[in-house]
Amino acid sequence: MSKQAPGVRIDGLTVTYNNLPAVRNVSLELPPGTITGIVGESGSGKSTLALSLLNAVQPPGRIAAGSVEIDEIGNVVEFAAEQIRRVRGSQIGYVFQAAQNSLNPLKTVGKQLLDLGRSHGVEDLRGLVRDAKDLLGRMGLDGARVLDSHQHELSGGMRQRVGIMLALVLNAHLVVLDEPTTALDMITQSTILKIIREVHEERGLTTLVITHDIGVVAEVADRLAVMYGGRLVEQGPTREVLASPQHPYTRGLIRAIPRLTGDIDEAQALPGRPPTLATVPAEGCVFRERCPLRMDVCDTVDPAAEAYGTRIVACHAVKVKEHA
Amino acid sequence: MITGTGIVKTFKQRGNVLDKREVRALRGVDFSIPKGGAASFIGESGCGKTTLGRIIAGLETHDEGEIVIDDVAMSSLKPKARQPYFRRIQMIHQDPYSALNPTRTIFQTLQAPLRLRARQTGRDGKWIDERASEVLSLVGLDPGSVLGRYPHQLSGGMRQRVVIARALTVDPEMLVADEAVSMIDVSLRLGILALLKDLRERLGVAVLFITHDVATARYIGDDGDLYVIYRGQVIEHGKVDTVISDPVHPYTQSLLSAIPVLHGLEQPGTQPVVPLSGLDESLSDGGCLFARRCPFHTERCTSELPALGRSEGVPQEHACFYPERRDVVARPMSGV
Numbered sequence: 001m002s003k004q005a006p007g008v009r010i011d012g013l014t015v016t017y018n019n020l021p022a023v024r025n026v027s028l029e030l031p032p033g034t035i036t037g038i039v040g041e042s043g044s045g046k047s048t049l050a051l052s053l054l055n056a057v058q059p060p061g062r063i064a065a066g067s068v069e070i071d072e073i074g075n076v077v078e079f080a081a082e083q084i085r086r087v088r089g090s091q092i093g094y095v096f097q098a099a100q101n102s103l104n105p106l107k108t109v110g111k112q113l114l115d116l117g118r119s120h121g122v123e124d125l126r127g128l129v130r131d132a133k134d135l136l137g138r139m140g141l142d143g144a145r146v147l148d149s150h151q152h153e154l155s156g157g158m159r160q161r162v163g164i165m166l167a168l169v170l171n172a173h174l175v176v177l178d179e180p181t182t183a184l185d186m187i188t189q190s191t192i193l194k195i196i197r198e199v200h201e202e203r204g205l206t207t208l209v210i211t212h213d214i215g216v217v218a219e220v221a222d223r224l225a226v227m228y229g230g231r232l233v234e235q236g237p238t239r240e241v242l243a244s245p246q247h248p249y250t251r252g253l254i255r256a257i258p259r260l261t262g263d264i265d266e267a268q269a270l271p272g273r274p275p276t277l278a279t280v281p282a283e284g285c286v287f288r289e290r291c292p293l294r295m296d297v298c299d300t301v302d303p304a305a306e307a308y309g310t311r312i313v314a315c316h317a318v319k320v321k322e323h324a
Numbered sequence: 325m326i327t328g329t330g331i332v333k334t335f336k337q338r339g340n341v342l343d344k345r346e347v348r349a350l351r352g353v354d355f356s357i358p359k360g361g362a363a364s365f366i367g368e369s370g371c372g373k374t375t376l377g378r379i380i381a382g383l384e385t386h387d388e389g390e391i392v393i394d395d396v397a398m399s400s401l402k403p404k405a406r407q408p409y410f411r412r413i414q415m416i417h418q419d420p421y422s423a424l425n426p427t428r429t430i431f432q433t434l435q436a437p438l439r440l441r442a443r444q445t446g447r448d449g450k451w452i453d454e455r456a457s458e459v460l461s462l463v464g465l466d467p468g469s470v471l472g473r474y475p476h477q478l479s480g481g482m483r484q485r486v487v488i489a490r491a492l493t494v495d496p497e498m499l500v501a502d503e504a505v506s507m508i509d510v511s512l513r514l515g516i517l518a519l520l521k522d523l524r525e526r527l528g529v530a531v532l533f534i535t536h537d538v539a540t541a542r543y544i545g546d547d548g549d550l551y552v553i554y555r556g557q558v559i560e561h562g563k564v565d566t567v568i569s570d571p572v573h574p575y576t577q578s579l580l581s582a583i584p585v586l587h588g589l590e591q592p593g594t595q596p597v598v599p600l601s602g603l604d605e606s607l608s609d610g611g612c613l614f615a616r617r618c619p620f621h622t623e624r625c626t627s628e629l630p631a632l633g634r635s636e637g638v639p640q641e642h643a644c645f646y647p648e649r650r651d652v653v654a655r656p657m658s659g660v
């Protein structure tokens with residue numbers, strides 16, 4: 001088993017729940033060794049997309065089209081449950097959303113750690129415990145105490161850190177973190193983000209961070225992808241996207257962030273509301289109801305994702321502007 | 325006008341009798357919120373924000389101190405006589421999903437408190453209908469399309485507006501908004517904040533805003549006060565923009581340093597403050613509660629408790645022996 005940051009290529013991925021697409025025709029590349037952040041509002045399809053990397057979308061959800069090609073592993077969309085079980089943990093570390101609720105309430109954290117090690121054939125269990133303590137220590141926790149604790153003895157923030165430890169401890173080189181800091185306050189969040197970045201670099205990982213908080217992505221991610229209504233509407237290097245967002249949704253979203261300093265009136269809410277699975281338009285652009293740049297073509301044709309330099313944007317208005 | 329002085333609250337942890345742990349949730353807090361004014365409480369998880377909000381709304385008792393509403397000391401009244409005062413202080417909770425009864429239409433939700441109000445003031449059913457539409461319009465919803473709907477048919481932002489509309493049915497003196505926008509989608513968050521500000525201006529409703537997201541505190545009005553709470557104690561207090569742009573307490577500076585920087589749009593502060601360790605609940609021996617985590621602590625800090633007060637050249641109140649300005653907050657980058 002090679003231990004190198006793998007590249008990931010998601011191509012034309014569509015995931016449906018009861019035939020309604022929650023992720024639609026999404027293509028995204030995670031270059032080896034980078035941190036990619038996916039942002040989007042509630043229900044935009046972030047977790048569904050992330051779960052596809054483990055082929056773990058739950059029924060009634062199903063991957064209806066597309067592929068997820070991971071270096072050294074293969075196209076996981078075609079994997080059977082047993083194949084997935086083998087790579088999960090050892091090759092793909094995953095922190096599920098609401099990880100603070102996903103521990104086994106009946107077993108201590110240490111016991112769960114040993115179960116995890118055994119199920120992946122780890123021989124040096126002592127070393128595993130040492131690594132776990134080390135990781136917990138770096139996240140500001142007393143490792144020995146945490147391993148001896150049951151879930152109910154830990155605060156939400158502590159459990160979240162346990163989830164991150166379990167995802168990293170088997171030395172997986174592809175790590176997916178779904179909302180890793182939501183239950184945390186600012187100071188703890190900032191500590192965790194720093195550690196995510198450090199571990200990522202030390203171990204040479206490929207990391208995917210899912211969040212509704214642009215600030216989190218801005219802090220950790222090299223690349224940023226923006227989801228809306230199941231579509232990836234814009235992606236590119238984080239700083240560039242933040243400094244000059246192209247898609248009208250990205251622009252509106254960034255403009256809507258309450259800011260600590262600067263002119264209060266500059267921040268503006270985005271009119272309208274995000275779509276749900278039932279209200280996502282079947283044709284045309286998913287964002288058009290809220291879009292200030294809407295044109296006739298937006299009502300009928302779903303804009304394709306097109307590359308403009310380092311940026312990929314799915315918008316008719318941007319295309320017209322870029323080709324003008 | 326609502327004021328509190330010396331509010332103390334201690335929770336006795338249930339469970340093990342032998343090792344009865346006490347949580348000092350509030351250690352003598354003073355605050356004052358003028359009519360139609362705004363105040364925000366910020367601080368780390370567990371610092372006592374919600375407890376203070378609940379005490380102010382009459383939903384929780386306190387052990388020491390006094391709450392005065394419109395010049396009437398609540399301790400001078402029997403519990404029953406306090407009710408009319410506290411009824412005019414309405415709490416808006418974090419989660420608009422669980423705050424509304426899913427089996428009731430929005431009209432039914434608004435009807436219940438309005439009926440009570442109609443009975444008290446001798447008004448009829450027609451008034452109830454009119455007032456239901458009126459409060460929805462006040463929160464920016466179209467009564468025609470919303471009244472007949474159920475909560476699950478509305479977005480998170482719309483639900484939170486309904487919750488606020490329901491609070492308005494009793495003509496409140498003050499809204500206590502506890503993390504009221506944390507669960508709202510980012511694109512809609514400012515809309516709710518603007519609504520709270522607007523209600524202050526139009527109806528003279530005071531807003532007490534409880535949040536861990538410091539930036540949002542600015543948006544309910546820059547005339548508001550900001551109270552930074554650490555382990556049950558106010559450690560810095562002043563006008564919201566003063567405290568945010570020029571904090572002098574190392575704890576406030578740590579909080580502000582921890583806020584993610586929008587690299588590409590913002591420039592980080594040049595003197596970020598990082599606490600020496602994680603939250604430490606252990607008791608200090610009479611010193612500053614933040615001393616163990618404070619990168620600037622001296623011997624004095626570990627033995628003497630700094631009181632909240634003013635010092636030369638600092639417009640806000642603070643509880644630190646060594647108040648010092650530090651450049652901790654990200655600024656918009658020029659040219660963007």
Ligand SMILES: Nc1ncnc2c1ncn2[C@@H]1O[C@H](COP(=O)(O)OP(=O)(O)OP(=O)(O)O)[C@@H](O)[C@H]1O
Nearest residue numbers: 017022041042043044045046047048060212276277
């Ligand atoms: N098991 C399910 N059955 C039916 N619909 C589902 C299911 N899981 C998710 N969905 C729907 O799919 C869409 C995308 O959901 P997903 O959880 O991927 O969004 P998300 O961006 O992760 O949102 P959040 O920020 O709230 O976590 C939503 O409209 C959601 O309601």
Ligand SMILES: Nc1ncnc2c1ncn2[C@@H]1O[C@H](COP(=O)(O)OP(=O)(O)OP(=O)(O)O)[C@@H](O)[C@H]1O
Nearest residue numbers: 335336337347349368369370371372373374375376
């Ligand atoms: N009913 C209760 N019984 C025992 N302890 C309590 C109770 N309510 C609150 N506490 C404790 O009092 C302290 C303050 O809690 P509070 O909920 O006010 O904090 P908070 O600042 O609102 O935190 P958060 O940001 O997490 O909401 C905490 O240590 C909490 O555990």
Ligand code: SF4
Nearest residue numbers: 285288291298315316
């Ligand atoms: S494709 Fe049209 S509707 Fe969609 S974002 Fe671009 S301009 Fe707006």
Ligand SMILES: [Mg+2]
Nearest residue numbers: 046047048097
């Ligand atoms: Mg999710």
Ligand SMILES: [Mg+2]
Nearest residue numbers: 373374375502
């Ligand atoms: Mg609280």
